[in-house]
Amino acid sequence: MNQSDLLNSGRLLPVMEEFYSLQGEGYHTGEAAWFIRIGGCDVGCSWCDIKESWNAKLFPPVQTDLVIERAFQSGTRAVIITGGEPLLYNLDYLCERLKAQGPEHRGQDKTPKSSKGDLLLPLHGRVVEGSSSDPVIQSYSDPVIQSSSHPASGIRTFLETSGSRPLSGSWDWICLSPKKEWSPREEFYTLSHELKVIIHEETDFTWAEEQAEKMNPDAHLFLQPEWSRREEMLPRIIRYILDHPVWKLSLQAHKYIGIP
Numbered sequence: 151m152n153q154s155d156l157l158n159s160g161r162l163l164p165v166m167e168e169f170y171s172l173q174g175e176g177y178h179t180g181e182a183a184w185f186i187r188i189g190g191c192d193v194g195c196s197w198c199d200i201k202e203s204w205n206a207k208l209f210p211p212v213q214t215d216l217v218i219e220r221a222f223q224s225g226t227r228a229v230i231i232t233g234g235e236p237l238l239y240n241l242d243y244l245c246e247r248l249k250a251q252g253p254e255h256r257g258q259d260k261t262p263k264s265s266k267g268d269l270l271l272p273l274h275g276r277v278v279e280g281s282s283s284d285p286v287i288q289s290y291s292d293p294v295i296q297s298s299s300h301p302a303s304g305i306r307t308f309l310e311t312s313g314s315r316p317l318s319g320s321w322d323w324i325c326l327s328p329k330k331e332w333s334p335r336e337e338f339y340t341l342s343h344e345l346k347v348i349i350h351e352e353t354d355f356t357w358a359e360e361q362a363e364k365m366n367p368d369a370h371l372f373l374q375p376e377w378s379r380r381e382e383m384l385p386r387i388i389r390y391i392l393d394h395p396v397w398k399l400s401l402q403a404h405k406y407i408g409i410p
């Protein structure tokens with residue numbers, strides 16, 4: 151197969167970064183997860199805080215098997231696929247392999263740690279040990295994370311998407327974050343477990359209600375201030391949720407506490 155075929159089949163993916171951290175947003179806030187950020191997005195949100203992800207050509211495709219291996223090595227129980235817009239790519243193979251294999255002893259703490267017990271946070275394909283003010287950079291080949299094992303217990307797969315592209319992959323959780331610039335495909339309102347609407351300006355509350363009306367009745371509804379306008383919008387969101395308690399607050403907690 152040539153590169154185009156490998157991309158179309160999901161055997162290659164333009165991965166932007168991979169790291170082990172805590173989910174900072176939405177329903178799973180605070181949960182440890184291995185993040186896989188896939189490059190490429192054509193939605194074009196003016197306030198996007200990760201515009202460097204837009205051009206997928208900046209991220210040479212890597213073998214999906216290696217991406218999966220690094221997720222296993224992290225010892226994680228959950229993988230969050232984010233972007234960019236990850237559904238620009240076929241995620242069937244990635245999910246199939248993640249769910250077919252997983253950490254050997256689920257329930258045991260297989261979090262990668264140094265000999266001193268400090269948490270290791272892989273950043274941008276590397277591993278950082280120690281405090282954020284005094285990090286120690288190590289490569290993936292460092293023996294402290296050579297703990298791969300592949301029994302058939304499966305890793306939970308979480309997706310963050312704008313819903314602008316057809317769904318691929320199999321998911322334990324879908325977070326739909328719709329964008330005005332490119333409305334979601336209808337199936338996402340049925341399939342998603344969570345609706346997360348970014349509030350950038352006052353009219354976004356109306357947009358949020360329009361989106362919520364389309365969602366399945368079991369979905370969790372979140373409002374999240376757009377980061378650059380958080381000081382102005384957060385008090386309005388709090389007031390709105392007090393008046394409309396079907397909604398819950400989502401913060402980008404990782405940014406407040408300084409983790410990736």
Ligand code: SF4
Pocket residue numbers: 191192193194195197198199200201203233234235312329
């Ligand atoms: S969908 Fe997400 S990555 Fe794409 S432009 Fe909008 S905020 Fe940025």
